[in-house]
């Protein structure tokens with residue numbers, strides 16, 4: 001395997017339930033990555049479709065079509081790209097959009113590919129425009145024009161490329177220019193995982209890490225993993241620590257729950273920050289609507305932290321809504337924190353007068 005670079009914006013936000021990879025994740029993830037499509041848990045539709053694409057290419061003795069993988073951090077895009085290479089018995093070259101500053105960087109990579117090689121381009125939405133344009137031609141015609149010289153004397157020398165499979169990954173498919181998106185033969189959109197799938201991810205990882213875990217214990221961790229295998233694996237490691245230090249090493253439901261209480265990850269996967277935001281919204285503002293800045297001041301965080309770190313998951317969980325008039329708590333938020341909404345409707349709009357009346 002060839003590492004041209006490591007992705008640059010995977011710096012973790014320091015949260016146990018953050019979806020970006022931290023240093024420990026990066027060290028452990030290689031060992032936990034499924035190596036074949038059969039081992040890859042969940043994403044049934046994507047797996048079935050990809051299986052067909054790869055099998056058909058193998059039967060024809062051809063290089064597989066270009067594949068775009070889109071989905072939130074930690075759902076398995078890098079893992080799938082490696083699986084594609086191993087299923088095709090092809091070497092893989094790994095690079096990322098931010099690592100490709102100039103079209104020349106891309107030309108150098110493309111011209112050194114072997115026939116059938118998989119080129120994994122992580123964060124493909126962050127590539128520079130000239131590189132992107134070079135990629136269009138490379139993907140479609142397996143050819144690039146290398147510009148030699150400068151000014152009026154510059155000439156374009158066409159360079160034939162061996163057939164290769166581009167696997168692009170992005171957390172922001174919407175940011176890809178349509179001409180680039182259209183050049184992928186197959187696009188896989190990865191969804192968040194359900195509890196049963198996460199339970200399988202956790203059981204599988206526990207086995208690889210030599211951790212004894214009961215089905216209930218895996219279920220307890222799964223429910224707090226925010227639909228994300230990376231978070232599931234991280235929580236499993238913390239629970240393992242607790243089980244080892246405080247008990248006999250066996251992860252039961254009780255041990256998992258007690259461990260995650262210590263780490264302040266609640267039954268739904270909310271951490272301290274998420275709960276602080278919800279609590280402020282409910283207790284100080286009667287469930288809203290309240291402006292983002294006011295809410296941020298109330299929890300003592302930056303506006304951006306509340307908006308980008310806490311809110312997306314709260315919105316996804318149906319606990320908080322962003323409305324034109326401000327942030328509003330849903331009835332589920334009141335229920336989750338065990339509070340009673342003020343009289344006259346729980347979803348806000350009741351005014352400050354009702355704030356302390358319940």
Ligand SMILES: Nc1ncnc2c1ncn2[C@@H]1O[C@H](COP(=O)(O)OP(=O)(O)OP(=O)(O)O)[C@@H](O)[C@H]1O
Nearest residue numbers: 029032033040041073074075076077078079229230
């Ligand atoms: N379907 C799956 N089955 C089992 N484990 C999985 C699955 N998907 C992901 N994982 C595990 O989750 C971890 C993170 O996966 P991966 O690095 O592929 O995510 P990603 O989508 O590339 O994230 P990012 O957007 O941050 O690059 C890996 O350690 C991998 O073992």
Ligand SMILES: [Mg+2]
Nearest residue numbers: 077078079122
């Ligand atoms: Mg990745």
